[in-house]
Amino acid sequence: MEGFDLEKEMKELNLTTSKESREDFLSYKVKPGVIVYPRTEEEIVKVVDYANRKRIPIVTWGAGTSLTGAVSCEGCILIDMKYMSSILEINDVDWYVRTQPGVNLEYLNKKLMERGFFLPPDPASFFLCSVGGAVANSSGGMRGVKYGTFRDWVLALKVVLPTGEIVKIGEPLRKNRAGYDLTHLFVGSEGTLGVITEIWFRIVPLPKRKLIPLLVSMPSLDSTAGVISDIRKSGIMPEIAEFMDSEVLKTLNVHLNAGLKESEGGMLILLIEDQDLESIRNIIRKWDGDLTELSDKEWERVYSLRAQAAIALKASAKEMLVEDIVVPVSKLMDAIRKLKELEGKFNVRMPVIAHIGDGNLHPNILLEEKEVALELFEKVGEIAIELGGSISGEHGIGVQKTKLMAIQLAKHNGVKVLEIMKRIKEIIDPNDIMNPGKYVERAYNESMRN
Template sequence: MGGIDNLGIETKIEEREDFVNFKVKPLFVTFPKNEEEVVKLVQYAYERGIPIVPWGAGTSLTGAVSCEECILVDMKNMSQILEINEVDWYVRAQPGVNLEFLNRKLMERGFLLPPDPASFFLCSIGGAVSNSSGGMRGVKYGTFRDWVLALRVVLPTGEVIQVGEPFRKNRAGYDLVHLFTGSEGTLGIITEIWFRIIPVPRETQVSLLSYMPDLDSTAGVIQDMRRAGILPEIAEYIDNDVVHALNSQLNAGLRESKGGLLMLRVLAQDLDRMMEILNRWGGDTVQLNQEEWERVYSLRAQSAIALKAISKEMYVEDIVVPVSRLMDAIKRIRKLEEKYQVKMPIIAHIGDGNLHPNILLSDRQRAEELFEEVGKVAIELGGSVSGEHGIGVQKAKLMGIQVKAHGGIKVLEIMKQIKDIIDPKGIMNPGKYVELAYREAKSDR
């Protein structure tokens, strides 16, 4: 293994796949136990010019951990919660901590880290930060970007830096915390994270499950809810194909209906107004008790897993449009379904305009063409090709098109220059994200 054994770090030879079947064929997989071991690994890669790729839990949906002949750095052995500060309201932890585990520990102390990607029970916090993941509570609490205070990072040269401070108000310099958050492992390996936490909310909330006539009326509910100034904690939608997949693959026992399910959690004080809006749009609504809600929330989280059980081939879209353009987006998605003669089951963080139409075609070429067309719908409606899953390999071309169209090629040039400054040898998770988006956009000039 060319000297890697001499580093004294646990190492294995194995191939992997991520959740959507992107291949990971590393030279070897390593399992560092602490930051010093990460530094040794990065220095080893830097000296030899070998690609090095961090791996959290591999639930990426965009090929962000795929690689060949790289060193794969699996962070699972760096999984300690280092400090929960109940006065300064932060938690400091290593990147390999599982998100659900972290929140369980926080809740024991009355605190919460709100972002909850539907993979919360699988994913690592390092992966969630590097992806700037969102989730079901995103409509109220935003994405991971809104919760990271500070980071320790091993740069691609092997140097270690700390960016940010463990408190909210800090104006000392450019915002590097948010440069590394969402950088998809292309700028360094995160070894420690400080998250802002909040006390578990004490307001009384009510949970609603509404059987909707269709997705258009669901969009109508969301738009009227916003006009009425109602901010839900959760506003999630799954169409009936997803409900059916949950029933057939996970024995969910959910009632199937033509138009799918809208799941809402709102403050008790907003219940009457919310019900009035739901009724107006034809929702058949039931109020859930806490136990029923937890079951529905958990099923929603497993929706992608149920779809994956039906079709091994799965392209997960992650488009976002301004909520005011939701109906236009839905119309155009329906037209694409007609054009390609295929139905895309939709999971949506509908409250913040984030739609996941899922392409389950086995014909790769058609799937990729459709994938691109759906992405372009978002760009043309003033939205984004990714709200939370990130770019990886899969959406790099679309990202290039979006940034060029909305911001200009100069923006991509600046992003590429940042990558080059921090990673002069181009070893850190190379050939993806900004690097690939820039290359694609330039070749398309």
């Protein structure tokens, strides 16, 4: 490909192009040979056909909010979806929204809410991210404890396959048994199986009941884990159940003048139905927590502080790596204890923000040297694997977590499972042009080398 002018080639296909380097949200380098800005599916087919013939990597760019290097590249054709950003149909009888992939998630939800509906998953990047990226990554968020992640909300997709065919995967129906379920294969495929051009999301009515926001200061980490465990045993399904540890609270107080109570056990942020208030009160009393019922205004402020927590942490150190592990809720205490041990052993700060209600922890590794981080990063993943959890809940794999993913699959699932994933990739992308060298392919190749 040396000396080859990709931009000229794309211009000859009548595509809008540019050529510049980018960085994604975590500063992974994106150095495309050309950036194309398609406005139609047909233009995408042109690009893919070309790339498939010439064996040139394609990377699709939504808003660049990946946290795992999933859109990094060198010399690829970067398909930027900025002009594929129309909401095509909001159907309030069939309860779906059909949209192009470049639509901003917050904007989509604003439009849905005007009609009394919403699309629940709310990644922290909701105000930045594209819905196409959220699907490719099967992103999660605070509402995951009740509503799951994006994989629970995609009914159907239109996709340009690596071999150039436009296909629809799935049906915009709640029930459909016509063949193997391929929809979920494409959700969370991180751009390795095709270019998503349309999405049918399932939508649901906005909750009608009044939800009660609570702030709970906990005396110890044991008691925090105890509260969550008891909430689950009592059959209470919170709308939101978040956690910030004492280090996070301190950082918010110092950097954002938050005025939050600091305590050993950190803070729980709960959003619950009124019917569950009495049970929650009792549980928190049992574990010596300090509960405050929030006004709407206070809730807004706390929600915003929670949303800014990662940014405040990042500002407090030279380097930050955001971890994303899941453990069974019953193993929360073990996980937190092991994380604290690691902090001591590596002598780094690793404040934890968590979607604690579903066991999804984000230890944020703060440090001066990146080398230490990478080793620590793996140790954190190993805690998840050891406790029967997962090395990623909602950030995905990209280039960052392929080794851990291979370890997890080998330990929990059997090596054959990774081989099946790799072979599915080969079937759908025989010339390996779709976001190559990452995720499943990379995990497989690395595991073969060992």
